[in-house]
Each structure stands twice: as structure tokens, then as C-alpha cells.
Amino acid sequence: MTAVLVDDTLETRRLACQPTALAGRDGDLRIIRAFLDRVSVGGAALLMTGDPGVGKSALLDAAHEMAMIAGVRVLRAAGVQFEADVSFSGLNQVLLPLGQELVQLSTTHENALKMALGLSVGPPPDRLVVSNAALAVLRQAAADRPLLVILDDLPWLDQASSLVVGFVARRLAGCRVGLLAASRTGAATIFGGSGLPQHDVRPLGSEAAADLVDARFPELAPGVRQRILTEAQGNPLALLELPAALSDLQRCAVAALPAILPLSRRLGALFTSRVSDLPAASRYLLMLAALEGTGDLAVVQAAGAGQREADGLAPAEQAGLVHVEEDTGRLAFCHPLIRSAVLQLSVNEELRRAHRALAAQFGDQPERRAWHLASAALGPDEEVAGLLTRAARNMLRRGDAADAVAALLRSAQLSPRSGDRSLRLAEAACVSATVTGELPQARQLLADARQAMPDLDRSLHASVASAHLLLNSDGDINAVYGRLVSAIRETARPYDASDPALMAWLHTMLTVCSFGERPEL
Numbered sequence: 001m002t003a004v005l006v007d008d009t010l011e012t013r014r015l016a017c018q019p020t021a022l023a024g025r026d027g028d029l030r031i032i033r034a035f036l037d038r039v040s041v042g043g044a045a046l047l048m049t050g051d052p053g054v055g056k057s058a059l060l061d062a063a064h065e066m067a068m069i070a071g072v073r074v075l076r077a078a079g080v081q082f083e084a085d086v087s088f089s090g091l092n093q094v095l096l097p098l099g100q101e102l103v104q105l106s107t108t109h110e111n112a113l114k115m116a117l118g119l120s121v122g123p124p125p126d127r128l129v130v131s132n133a134a135l136a137v138l139r140q141a142a143a144d145r146p147l148l149v150i151l152d153d154l155p156w157l158d159q160a161s162s163l164v165v166g167f168v169a170r171r172l173a174g175c176r177v178g179l180l181a182a183s184r185t186g187a188a189t190i191f192g193g194s195g196l197p198q199h200d201v202r203p204l205g206s207e208a209a210a211d212l213v214d215a216r217f218p219e220l221a222p223g224v225r226q227r228i229l230t231e232a233q234g235n236p237l238a239l240l241e242l243p244a245a246l247s248d249l250q251r252c253a254v255a256a257l258p259a260i261l262p263l264s265r266r267l268g269a270l271f272t273s274r275v276s277d278l279p280a281a282s283r284y285l286l287m288l289a290a291l292e293g294t295g296d297l298a299v300v301q302a303a304g305a306g307q308r309e310a311d312g313l314a315p316a317e318q319a320g321l322v323h324v325e326e327d328t329g330r331l332a333f334c335h336p337l338i339r340s341a342v343l344q345l346s347v348n349e350e351l352r353r354a355h356r357a358l359a360a361q362f363g364d365q366p367e368r369r370a371w372h373l374a375s376a377a378l379g380p381d382e383e384v385a386g387l388l389t390r391a392a393r394n395m396l397r398r399g400d401a402a403d404a405v406a407a408l409l410r411s412a413q414l415s416p417r418s419g420d421r422s423l424r425l426a427e428a429a430c431v432s433a434t435v436t437g438e439l440p441q442a443r444q445l446l447a448d449a450r451q452a453m454p455d456l457d458r459s460l461h462a463s464v465a466s467a468h469l470l471l472n473s474d475g476d477i478n479a480v481y482g483r484l485v486s487a488i489r490e491t492a493r494p495y496d497a498s499d500p501a502l503m504a505w506l507h508t509m510l511t512v513c514s515f516g517e518r519p520e521l
């Protein structure tokens with residue numbers, strides 16, 4: 001494990017051309033300012049802790065910039081996971097720029113440090129001597145102006161360097177050397193239990209989170225923006241990467257958002273190791289919980305019954321991934337993005353098995369059953385497609401038009417016959433045009449539907465959808481009227497007065513006739 005050194009001058013230039021405004025961090029920056037003041041008068045250490053992606057490194061960047069503006073010399077390094085076993089690699093990166101100061105040390109200290117840093121060969125130096133030598137060289141470097149050592153990702157610092165850093169951190173009083181480090185909450189570090197000051201970096205408040213999203217993604221549709229804000233819970237990394245992982249059409253709500261948002265690689269990596277370290281049975285239960293979605297523990301346990309390993313969800317709870325809410329008894333994910341990470345880590349066959357197990361639990365809830373069966377389906381399946389179409393109509397009756405469209409689209413995908421597929425797409429287009437008002441989506445769906453069925457407009461749904469599209473684009477009233485009339489002529493009689501398609505047709509026809517303002521219409 002090592003450290004990645006950031007050269008003072010390079011960093012000056014980097015920071016100079018980078019906007020340094022951080023959303024919602026005034027309080028944290030005040031704490032850093034006070035810390036730097038303490039460094040300048042006599043040495044201090046501070047560990048910043050917080051969730052992955054909460055903005056610890058961003059605050060270290062800000063501290064770096066503030067220190068340089070205040071005339072403080074900065075040495076900077078970061079732990080690197082795959083180099084955590086290379087002895088003194090971290091210390092090497094921190095102290096390497098101090099060649100001049102090194103030769104001013106006592107011979108014992110100079111030799112010990114050179115050996116530790118791999119600058120000369122010999123028997124392994126005594127750790128206490130190396131620690132004292134490191135402290136001495138930092139004091140020497142701070143003789144003319146204060147010095148700040150910034151260490152990011154502290155838990156990934158190699159063990160040998162960590163011990164030296166811990167030793168130094170406790171002996172900074174009176175020497176104008178500051179140590180500012182960052183570590184994810186809960187990760188074991190040399191600062192843990194040492195009584196050294198810590199600052200917990202909290203998620204952004206709702207206003208700052210909204211400001212950040214609006215500044216970076218002004219094109220987000222209101223519903224999409226709200227969904228991002230809800231799922232990110234003030235985590236800046238999530239606020240920035242969730243919208244970036246969506247398609248252009250999803251960002252402006254022309255295409256529906258998936259039930260579980262996709263995670264970028266970095267976002268997924270925040271939780272994947274905690275999930276993949278779980279026993280297989282716990283991971284499967286966690287997957288069931290992610291797919292079940294409402295936190296009904298009984299359903300999750302019943303769907304997961306028969307697992308060979310009996311660990312249950314306890315390991316997932318211990319890993320801080322889920323907890324059972326005291327007041328409701330529901331199973332809740334500790335962060336909404338953990339659901340996405342769990343699913344991202346699951347292989348398709350496992351997911352289908354979980355969906356089938358959940359469908360079996362929902363015999364009395366046709367909509368949920370239909371969704372799970374649809375997700376478990378490997379290819380076209382008319383029975384499941386039919387269930388989903390009926391579920392979509394129920395959703396629409398309840399006023400849930402967006403989900404109805406999504407169900408119709410999936411139903412169309414699962415339709416073995418192209419004619420059925422077109423009719424279901426036309427029905428989705430009709431809902432989009434008349435209820436949700438998503439005209440671009442309706443236009444696209446109708447075009448897709450027509451590909452397999454050129455005489456599609458004879459269906460009530462298609463005629464209604466295309467009438468709305470024409471009415472909204474200066475269409476010719478006579479043409480719209482003509483389409484509606486030919487569609488009703490094709491409709492089987494007797495008419496069913498409770499048929500939603502017929503009612504939508506009638507509403508549209510009334511609108512067209514009143515627009516036309518001609519008695520014969």
C-alpha cells in the first residue's frame with residue numbers, strides 16, 4: 001500500500017484551475033480553518049471520518065488549498081488498497097520531498113529513515129527509532145514555515161507507516177506540524193481509540209444536495225430529480241453519479257426509470273465488498289429483500305425458506321447493510337444504494353430464481369405476482385404477458401399511469417405474437433398520450449407498434465393516441481376525425497360501456513368535435 005504523492009507546485013496549478021466551491025460545506029470548512037490556525041501556532045492532528053463518497057477527499061482538497069494560501073507547506077499522500085502490504089511505502093511518499101531536511105538529522109535518525117524508506121540497505125531499523133526520526137524530520141521541515149501532512153484513505157496505509165504516523169500524531173504539540181487524515185467511518189485506523197480529535201463529515205443537507213444536482217444536471221425532469229435526491233440521501237458521490245448513469249432519455253423522463261437505479265462503477269464499489277463478503281444464503285436473502293421492495297420480512301423469509309445455510313440475515317445486519325425498524329418491524333436497507341449494489345452483484349439466473357420465489361408468495365396480489373413472473377421470464381410468454389396487461393389496467397384504474405405504461409411495455413416485450421405486441425404498445429402509447437401527457441414517448445411507442453402492424457390505427461388505443469398527437473401538432477381535424485371513426489367501426493359490438501379504451505375514444509371524439517366546430521362532425 002502506498003501513497004500517491006501530490007507535488008506542491010503541480011497541485012498549486014491543479015487547484016488554481018479547479019472551482020473550489022463545495023456545496024453545503026461551510027461548517028466543515030470552518031472546522032478546517034480553525035484546525036489550520038492551531039497548526040500554525042503549535043501543531044495539531046485531525047481525522048475526518050464519513051461514509052464512502054460523502055466528500056472527505058474533496059474536503060482534503062479544500063484544506064490543501066486553504067493551507068497553501070495561508071503559506072503552509074503541504075505534503076500529501078493517500079493509501080492505496082493494493083499496496084497496503086508494502087512496508088513503509090506510505091511514509092516513503094510523505095517524506096521523499098524532504099531530502100534536504102533528511103541530511104540535517106542525527107546520523108542514527110538519518111540512517112534509520114533512509115533504511116525504512118528504501119534509500120539505503122542494511123538490517124531492518126528499529127521502529128521506535130524510525131518513528132522518532134520521522135518526527136524529527138517533520139519538525140525540521142517546519143522550522144521556517146508551518147507544515148501540513150495530508151493523508152487520505154488512512155486505513156489503506158501500510159501497517160509500518162501507520163504505526164509511525166500514529167506515533168507522530170500524538171507528538172505534534174509545539175512543532176507547527178499538522179496532520180490531517182481521512183478515513184471511512186468504521187474502518188480500523190491507527191487513530192481509532194487514540195483520543196485524537198475526529199470530525200464526522202455528514203451527508204449534505206437537502207438544500208445543498210438539490211443545489212448540487214441542479215448545478216450539474218439542469219436538464220433533469222422534476223420526477224427524476226426528486227428520485228435522485230431521495231436515493232442519494234445527501235451523498236455527493238451518489239448525487240453526481242446516479243444521474244450520470246442514466247440515459248439521456250431517462251434524464252428527461254422520456255424513458256421510464258428502472259425500479260432500481262443503475263450504479264456507476266465507483267458508486268457500486270462503495271458497497272460491493274461488504275455484500276460479496278456475506279455467506280451465500282445471506283446474500284440471497286438480501287437479494288430477495290431488494291427485489292421484494294417493501295421490507296416485508298415474513299415474505300422475504302418465506303421466499304428464502306429452504307436455503308441450505310442457516311445464517312439468515314444476521315451477517316448482513318452485522319455488516320451494516322440492513323436493519324429491522326423497531327417501530328414497524330420492517331426490513332430496511334441502511335442506504336438506498338445498497339439495494340442497487342446487491343442487485344448489481346447478482347447473476348441473472350439467481351435473480352430469476354428469486355423472482356420466481358417471490359411470485360409464489362404473491363398468489364393473492366396479482367400485480368406483484370405478474371411483475372415478479374415477468375422478471376423471472378427468460379423469453380416471450382403469453383400467459384405472463386396477459387397477466388401483466390391486466391395488472392397494468394388495474395394500475396390505471398388506481399391512477400398509477402406511469403407504472404401502467406411500464407407494465408404494458410414489459411407485457412409487449414413478452415408477447416410471443418407480433419400483433420399482440422403492437423396492440424400492447426399502442427395501449428401504452430394511449431396512456432402516455434392521454435394520461436401522463438408524455439407525447440414524445442407516445443409518438444415513439446406508436447411508431448414501434450406500427451412497424452409490425454401497419455393497419456394499427458384501426459385499434460381504439462392507437463387511434464386515440466395518434467389523435468392526441470395530431471391535435472398537439474396542428475393536425476388536420478378532419479384526418480383525426482376520420483381515424484377515430486374508422487377505429488370505432490372496426491370495434492367489435494356490442495360495445496362494453498366500462499371498457500377504458502372505449503371511454504378514452506369517446507373523450508377524444510368529443511374533444512375533436514368541439515375543436516372542429518362543425519355541426520356535421
Ligand SMILES: Nc1ncnc2c1ncn2[C@@H]1O[C@H](COP(=O)(O)OP(=O)(O)OP(=O)(O)O)[C@@H](O)[C@H]1O
Nearest residue numbers: 022023025051052053054055056057058184236237
Ligand atoms: N460538497 C461537495 N460539493 C460538490 N461536490 C462534492 C462535494 N463533496 C464531494 N463532492 C464530489 O463528490 C465526489 C465524491 O467525493 P469524495 O471523493 O471527496 O468522497 P470521499 O468521502 O473521499 O469518498 P471515499 O470514501 O470513496 O474516499 C467527488 O467527485 C467530489 O468532487
Ligand SMILES: [Mg+2]
Nearest residue numbers: 056057152153
Ligand atoms: Mg476519498
